[in-house]
Amino acid sequence: MPKKDSEFALQDFLPYLLNQAAEESSLAFQKAYKNRYGMLRTEWRVLFHLGTYGQMTATGICDKARIHKTKISRAVQKLSERRFVVRARSDEDRRVEYLKLTPAGEAAYRDLRTEAEDYDARLRGQFTSGEVALLRMMLKRLAGLDAAG
Secondary structure, three states, X not given: OOOOOOXXXXXXXXXXXXXXXXXXXXXXXXHHHHHHHXXXXXXXXXXXXXXXXXXXXXXXXXXXXXXOHHHHHHHHHHHHHOOOEEEEEOOOOOOOEEEEEOHHHHHHHHHHHHHHHHHHHHHHOOOOHHHHHHHHHHHHHHHOOOOOO
């Protein structure tokens, strides 16, 4: 039996609470992209970055999404196989590959974006508008997004 020499409470540990909240709050939305499109989490995140920001490189998505390049690479491969994403080599630097949504990818993005907006509204419904603004501000600060886009 571990020695209890402090009053550390895991259920109050901020990183633990943030992880629990993230997992719990994403479960219902996960069903939408998984059931409708057979996507995994990284795949929908790539889809949403391309839908939101337009043409990007995999490195650009890695930087914005804070996801390791091997996971992004696998997600791009799956999305390409499903014909949601096309790749195009840069004319200036053949090592650079630009990613862009296909019409099918754009349709999936619009569908899932509508679902995401509805789901976000349901989550916000648990709080007052002031609490939502405060929560968003605090989460952005913790994520290092308070000064960035």
